[in-house]
Amino acid sequence: MSIDYIRLHHVQICIPKGTENTARDFYIRKLNFVEIEKPEALKKNGGFWLRAADIELHVGTEDIILPGKRHPAFEIQNLNDAKTQLEKHNISLQQETPIEGYERFSFRDPFQNRIEFISRIEMPGL
Numbered sequence: 001m002s003i004d005y006i007r008l009h010h011v012q013i014c015i016p017k018g019t020e021n022t023a024r025d026f027y028i029r030k031l032n033f034v035e036i037e038k039p040e041a042l043k044k045n046g047g048f049w050l051r052a053a054d055i056e057l058h059v060g061t062e063d064i065i066l067p068g069k070r071h072p073a074f075e076i077q078n079l080n081d082a083k084t085q086l087e088k089h090n091i092s093l094q095q096e097t098p099i100e101g102y103e104r105f106s107f108r109d110p111f112q113n114r115i116e117f118i119s120r121i122e123m124p125g126l
Contacts, residue, residue, distance in 0.1 A: 010049075010056035011072040015111045017046060017061040024048065026109050030089045033057060067112035079103050079119040 015023045027033045033050035046061035055074065076082055086093060086107060094106045096116065104118040 007054075010058050012058040012060050013072065013109075013111075013113045014060045014062040014065055015047070015109075015113075016065055017063060019111065020046065020048060020059070020061070022110055023059055027057070027059065030086070030091070031115075065111050065113075067108070067114070069114065071106065071114035071116050073104070073116035073118050075118050075120070077119065079105075079117060082117050 024035070027050055028035060031052075033052045036049050036051045036056070038047070038049045047059045050057045050059065052074070057072065083093060083105065091107050094108075096104045096106055101121060102118050103121055104116055106114055106116040108114055
């Protein structure tokens, strides 16, 4: 028997309890996610859910948030436009180690969650 994967359903990141308004401002206004309805049974836990394309990002709440390497990486088509938008909002960008066939960079949300934007580049001869 094997596991028959379909797709990545969602990614969850965490923010400190009580900071949902700041997180909504960042993810909705600055990154253009759309808030979607969170199931009633989970609303008591705090946080909220978002969508962009067919990607769900679940924003949960915790008492302690530690920065680290873990992160979601969103493949986008307009990497330079995204850089411009983030810089307009004074979001610091971090260049990442180059990977053949991709351009990428990362940044931190207001809660120190690392977010990566990555874009496939055309390779000559392919």
